[in-house]
Amino acid sequence: MEHLMDHDLWDEPIEVVIGPGDHFKSIRGSRDALVCLMTCWPQKGGDSFALAKRACMEAAEGRGDPSTAASAFRVAASDAGILR
Known part of the structure; x- marks a missing residue:
């Protein structure tokens, strides 16, 4: 059985800006x-x-596609103005 954490990882990380200043x-x-x-x-x-x-x-939870999650997260980060 595939380990749950492994398939949770994305192909490449997405960087976001957190809080004041340039904290990535x-x-x-x-x-x-x-x-x-x-x-x-x-x-x-x-x-x-x-x-x-x-x-x-x-x-x-292993029910969805990690690349779909990554794409959705990227769009949300962009909309929120925190995508690096």
Whole structure:
């Protein structure tokens, strides 16, 4: 059986800007992304946020595609203005 954490990782990390200044965080997988979405997102809500949250949750649980989650997260980060 494939280890759950392995398939949670994305092909390449997505960098986001967190908080004031130039603090960057590399998001490497769906679980990382979920934590980021729930704890350090500037504005929770909106379509892209909801889509990213759902896609990341499904991928983290092994029910969804990690690349779909990565794409959704990238769009949400872009919409939130924190994509590096």
